[in-house]
Amino acid sequence: MPSQIEIIEEALFLPGAAGQLEAVLTYPESGNSVPNVLIAGPHPLLGGDFENNVVQQLSNLLAMCQMTTLRFNYRGVGLSEGEKVISTDNISQFLATSHIDEEENFGEDVASAGNYLQQHFGKIDCVIGYSFGAYLASKWADNNENVKSIVMISPTIEKHDYNPFMNLNIPKLVISSLDDFAVPLDDLNKLFSECKEPKKLIIENIDNHFFRGYENWLAKAIQEFLGDIP
Amino acid sequence: MDVKHHIFLTGATGLIGRYLLRNFLQDGHQVTVLIRPNKHQSVPERLNDLITFAQIPKKTSSQIQAIEGCLKDLALSSSDFNKIESCDMIVHSAASLSFHKNMNGEPWTTNLEGTRNLINVARKTGIKRWIQVSTAYVCGQQEEKVYEDDHNPASTQNDYESSKRAAEELITQQQDLDWTILRPGIVVGDSNSGYASTYQGIYHCLKSVAFMSRKIKPDNNGNKKLPIRYNLSGKEKTNLIPVDWVAEAITQLSLNPETINQYFHLTSQSPLLAETLVDAVQDYYELTGIEFIGKDAPQPEDKNIYEKIFDRETKRLGPYFQDDPDFDRSNLNKFLPGLEDFNVNKAFIHKLLDFAESDKWGKAENKTDKRKAGVDCNEFFEIYFPDAASRSKIARIKNLNISIGFKVHGDHGGGNWSCIIKKGDVVSVKEVSFLPDSLDVYYSTNHEIFEEIVTGAITTRDAFFKQHLQIDGDIEKALLLSVLLEDLLQEIPFKPTNQIRENICA
Numbered sequence: 201m202p203s204q205i206e207i208i209e210e211a212l213f214l215p216g217a218a219g220q221l222e223a224v225l226t227y228p229e230s231g232n233s234v235p236n237v238l239i240a241g242p243h244p245l246l247g248g249d250f251e252n253n254v255v256q257q258l259s260n261l262l263a264m265c266q267m268t269t270l271r272f273n274y275r276g277v278g279l280s281e282g283e284k285v286i287s288t289d290n291i292s293q294f295l296a297t298s299h300i301d302e303e304e305n306f307g308e309d310v311a312s313a314g315n316y317l318q319q320h321f322g323k324i325d326c327v328i329g330y331s332f333g334a335y336l337a338s339k340w341a342d343n344n345e346n347v348k349s350i351v352m353i354s355p356t357i358e359k360h361d362y363n364p365f366m367n368l369n370i371p372k373l374v375i376s377s378l379d380d381f382a383v384p385l386d387d388l389n390k391l392f393s394e395c396k397e398p399k400k401l402i403i404e405n406i407d408n409h410f411f412r413g414y415e416n417w418l419a420k421a422i423q424e425f426l427g428d429i430p
Numbered sequence: 431m432d433v434k435h436h437i438f439l440t441g442a443t444g445l446i447g448r449y450l451l452r453n454f455l456q457d458g459h460q461v462t463v464l465i466r467p468n469k470h471q472s473v474p475e476r477l478n479d480l481i482t483f484a485q486i487p488k489k490t491s492s493q494i495q496a497i498e499g500c501l502k503d504l505a506l507s508s509s510d511f512n513k514i515e516s517c518d519m520i521v522h523s524a525a526s527l528s529f530h531k532n533m534n535g536e537p538w539t540t541n542l543e544g545t546r547n548l549i550n551v552a553r554k555t556g557i558k559r560w561i562q563v564s565t566a567y568v569c570g571q572q573e574e575k576v577y578e579d580d581h582n583p584a585s586t587q588n589d590y591e592s593s594k595r596a597a598e599e600l601i602t603q604q605q606d607l608d609w610t611i612l613r614p615g616i617v618v619g620d621s622n623s624g625y626a627s628t629y630q631g632i633y634h635c636l637k638s639v640a641f642m643s644r645k646i647k648p649d650n651n652g653n654k655k656l657p658i659r660y661n662l663s664g665k666e667k668t669n670l671i672p673v674d675w676v677a678e679a680i681t682q683l684s685l686n687p688e689t690i691n692q693y694f695h696l697t698s699q700s701p702l703l704a705e706t707l708v709d710a711v712q713d714y715y716e717l718t719g720i721e722f723i724g725k726d727a728p729q730p731e732d733k734n735i736y737e738k739i740f741d742r743e744t745k746r747l748g749p750y751f752q753d754d755p756d757f758d759r760s761n762l763n764k765f766l767p768g769l770e771d772f773n774v775n776k777a778f779i780h781k782l783l784d785f786a787e788s789d790k791w792g793k794a795e796n797k798t799d800k801r802k803a804g805v806d807c808n809e810f811f812e813i814y815f816p817d818a819a820s821r822s823k824i825a826r827i828k829n830l831n832i833s834i835g836f837k838v839h840g841d842h843g844g845g846n847w848s849c850i851i852k853k854g855d856v857v858s859v860k861e862v863s864f865l866p867d868s869l870d871v872y873y874s875t876n877h878e879i880f881e882e883i884v885t886g887a888i889t890t891r892d893a894f895f896k897q898h899l900q901i902d903g904d905i906e907k908a909l910l911l912s913v914l915l916e917d918l919l920q921e922i923p924f925k926p927t928n929q930i931r932e933n934i935c936a
């Protein structure tokens with residue numbers, strides 16, 4: 201990663217369906233900043249906010265590679281408006297079912313952030329979804345022709361429906377660790393083999409679901425993937 | 431006539447260093463030691479303890495003086511420099527014994543950068559003679575016999591070995607230093623008394639057997655069986671050597687100018703076999719059951735609780751319980767023909783265990799450690815946590831049923847706590863010797879990070895992302911619970927009653 205490149209992190213609020221969403225736009229201080237990339241983070245009840253190591257580091261590292269990235273907090277997380285996600289009801293429900301009702305609504309937040317990027321840049325070169333965010337990203341990309349490619353990091357295939365992902369025609373990169381607690385390898389291989397081309401799968405044995413210390417490696421893999429897209 | 435030296439010694443508070451200090455003082459040399467304060471003791475207090483350990487008459491104590499400092503950041507005053515200037519040799523025994531790189535960059539910061547800083551001091555003060563206490567394991571994993579002047583090291587097995595090797599290379603590249611490299615094997619307690627000042631490395635394994643032995647109930651015939659199948663043949667060699675023997679060798683070699691530019695293995699010629707060690711330990715605790723199933727046998731799939739505990743504790747030891755290389759000792763034998771070899775046998779292992787047991791594995795005299803540390807783990811887990819939880823969201827989550835293991839490690843207070851929450855109620859929290867394998871989630875961190883988390887300086891998530899906090903067990907539950915803990919600490923901040931804190935070498 202070229203570390204000498206200065207980046208600008210612009211804090212902003214963007215309009216969402218349940219109020220304003222807290223977001224950070226990151227781009228290089230000088231030069232062309234394409235492609236532009238949207239990043240959707242993990243489940244807020246499991247600590248998913250835009251300061252997550254993968255979300256934050258990818259947005260900075262990709263900006264150092266001359267990209268523009270947008271990361272945001274789901275409703276009810278951080279300074280984003282909406283009912284606080286960390287509540288006794290939500291936790292009770294999550295303990296009982298591994299899901300919360302609000303989950304599908306977070307998908308609207310991905311769309312809101314995507315709209316913002318689209319309004320300012322005309323298209324979305326790539327949406328990166330990490331963990332639960334991969335589910336939301338694939339669902340959203342399925343309904344939006346302005347999304348040009350998708351990266352799914354540690355997709356939660358055991359818990360969520362990834363059928364929309366199967367039909368996507370855009371270039372797809374899937375990254376997972378061999379020992380990921382949330383990604384059964386056989387299921388991942390099956391999902392991947394059944395989804396449409398163009399596609400690329402990277403499986404490495406690194407730090408379970410978390411990529412701690414491998415953020416640079418992730419950014420490099422994504423940069424290469426985007427570089428290969430004609 | 432005997433030449434008297436003035437020695438600048440690092441690592442004097444360590445196991446080997448304190449024996450070196452004792453030897454040098456008893457032989458009438460002057461010693462200036464580099465000491466850093468720790469959480470419990472100031473530099474003068476630590477120096478006092480060393481003088482007591484060295485068993486020198488009070489009047490001789492003028493032979494020793496201390497300089498306060500940490501190798502990572504050697505900010506010495508001009509009076510410190512004056513003290514060092516009168517030294518004619520450096521015996522560099524300080525090192526970080528962390529096997530794997532941790533958050534502070536150890537073992538590299540102390541072992542390599544610290545050595546570099548010390549070289550600069552040597553240069554500024556004109557000291558040429560340098561004794562480097564290294565380790566026999568800089569050779570890495572070797573099948574062949576390893577010679578003392580062998581310069582074809584295999585790939586090392588952990589950061590500790592790599593950093594010690596890098597330090598050796600740094601020293602030997604310095605044209606203006608008259609260096610001697612000394613490489614001990616695995617250093618354990620005193621051959622006469624069994625004394626040890628710390629219980630690291632091989633002691634972890636011994637300690638785990640000691641604790642398990644107390645948990646096992648004898649059968650009808652009064653026999654205790656510890657059912658551990660271990661993936662070794664029993665014939666593996668472990669190069670244990672007593673600290674007094676190593677210190678004697680280092681002392682003699684340091685003072686001999688003919689050892690300049692030479693390497694020495696301070697190892698045993700008849701290393702202990704794993705089966706002898708196990709036999710000695712089983713004998714000591716009146717146990718049977720530890721079984722060697724062969725190095726290449728598949729790992730048992732149905733590991734029992736003792737095997738899991740043993741695995742966890744021996745994991746820290748990494749390669750040192752596998753099979754040691756054969757260390758050639760010709761150079762040592764040539765220079766110190768009179769140094770009697772020692773016999774690491776069953777009786778010696780029993781002596782080590784006797785001492786460790788009487789010292790309660792280091793907890794005997796400093797039982798108050800946890801109280802003295804800035805944040806008292808007991809206070810957090812046993813007082814704050816149940817109380818705060820009962821007043822927080824946790825109490826209102828009626829389907830929260832979870833068992834949690836917290837492990838706080840570090841020299842300066844720590845321990846294991848197991849905690850059970852039923853229907854949102856913290857029904858038990860207790861300190862345990864070992865965390866059972868049956869808990870839902872585990873968190874582990876060191877004492878410094880623990881302090882930062884519970885006092886709100888950093889969040890659990892930050893600590894986790896930076897790999898300062900490890901989680902295990904049901905990962906999803908662990909993530910959820912760490913969000914809850916973070917929320918708890920924000921809602922009801924923890925205010926330790928006792929917050930004396932010295933910054934060790936910030």
Ligand SMILES: NC(=O)c1ccc[n+]([C@@H]2O[C@H](COP(=O)([O-])OP(=O)(O)OC[C@H]3O[C@@H](n4cnc5c(N)ncnc54)[C@H](OP(=O)(O)O)[C@@H]3O)[C@@H](O)[C@H]2O)c1
Binds near residue numbers: 444500522524525628
């Ligand atoms: N123990 C073994 O099995 C073994 C085997 C082969 C070689 N060695 C080598 O023998 C030497 C001594 O080991 P040991 O067994 O005596 O280890 P130890 O008991 O852990 O002592 C380490 C010593 O180094 C000091 N130290 C560590 N980091 C320091 C820093 N940043 N600044 C100043 N002092 C620092 C410690 O001071 P504090 O008390 O302030 O922490 C302590 O005095 C080391 O070089 C080690 O690599 C040890």
